[in-house]
Amino acid sequence: MKVLLTGARGQVGRALLKSAPQGIQLRALSHAEMDITNAPQVHGVMQEARPDVVINAAAYTAVDRAETEVEAARAVNELGARTLADAAAVCGARLVHLSTDFVFDGQSSLPYLPTDPTGPLSVYGRSKLAGERAVQMSLPGRSLILRTAWVYAPEGHNFVRTMLRLMREKGAVRVVTDQIGAPTAAHSIAAAVWKLVAHPDLSGIYHWTDAGVASWYDFAVAIAEEGAALGHLTRPVEVTPIATEEYPLPARRPRFSVLDRRTTVAAIGMMPPHWRVNLRRVLGDMIGA
Secondary structure (H helix, E strand, C coil), rough: EEEEEEECHHHHHHHHHHCCCCCEEEEEEEECCCCCHHHHHHHHHHHHHCCCEECCCCCCCCCHHHEEEEHHHHHHHHHHHHHHHHHHHHHCEEEEEEEEHHHEEECCCCCCCCCCCCCCCCHHHHHHHHHHHHHHHHHHHEEEEEEEEECCCCCCCCCHHHHHHHHHHHCCEEEEEECCCEEEHHHHCCCCHHHHHHCCCCCCCEEEEEEEEEHHHHHHHHHHHHHHHHCCCCCCEEEEEHHHCCCCCCCCCCCCECCCCCCHHHHHHHCCCCCCHCCCCHHHHHHHC
């Protein structure tokens, strides 16, 4: 099977590259190698590569910056997604497109089903939802959208790496305790994506996160505990819970964005580990990296 991967330098892109199954002929492209906002380039690469499956891990993910860089977010997350879907349609490929929990408004008290009404609160969330709709419109029946949340990895810009840096520098952090979700390791998402790729009959919207739920405060406490156990931190760290209002940011976040992944588990026959298990693995991978 020939697979073309976009966003190969991102957190999930790197994880997909590392975990590609045997039998996959993978062509992994970074932004520098194929800019998904450049339609002629995308169509040219796709016609030359003729993949069976395209995995779109490219995205504009600067959530707060998107509030002022509206067109930049839209160019990648909506128009770029549409361009990929159009090109996939021309060459007969299937598209697996990554999306986000930020398409929801956070007002639910139950995990969100793929079929639940959306209501993004931010420019980033609206651009990702528009991308989902563009993909489904351009490639009905041959597109699969996988929403995930709170992504982190040993490399890149993410909450785990930021917390470790602040904990080392300051010995204390203040973290919001009234936003609830599911921390999810990039390698877990990659494993689910490869399972979904192996099921060509699947289409529509699916959800995937690691098991369990947490607030950002809970996540930070776990990072401090596991980080100390593995030697990332050499002194005690004070983690203080605060309300969202005490740490204002340009983009509004959903207060509750836990995703219901039961349909995905049933489709691929794989359960994710608890988020704390994967946190320990990622922190271990960071040693010596």
